[in-house]
Amino acid sequence: MKQFWAVRFGQKLSKKYLKMGRAICPDCRAYFSIAHLKTSADAKMVKAQITKAQRIIRGEHVDDKFEKHLNVYKIAENRK
Numbered sequence: 001m002k003q004f005w006a007v008r009f010g011q012k013l014s015k016k017y018l019k020m021g022r023a024i025c026p027d028c029r030a031y032f033s034i035a036h037l038k039t040s041a042d043a044k045m046v047k048a049q050i051t052k053a054q055r056i057i058r059g060e061h062v063d064d065k066f067e068k069h070l071n072v073y074k075i076a077e078n079r080k
């Protein structure tokens with residue numbers, strides 16, 4: 001199974017992963033790298049994953065108990 005992650009800037013990334021793009025929280029400007037396993041890196045998926053990651057991250061600000069973003073988010077494989 002392919003796995004894709006949004007990893008907060010400053011977090012160490014295993015050498016097994018490649019940074020493929022950058023997602024930025026529209027609300028607090030936190031930066032995340034979109035990371036793909038080298039063995040299943042797919043640049044075609046990155047644009048949609050940035051959109052998805054930003055939607056997840058931004059959605060957290062709606063929660064009253066929200067304090068800060070996680071360091072890592074899992075992004076599900078895109079489905080049509």
Ligand SMILES: [Zn+2]
Binds near residue numbers: 027058061069
């Ligand atoms: Zn934010």
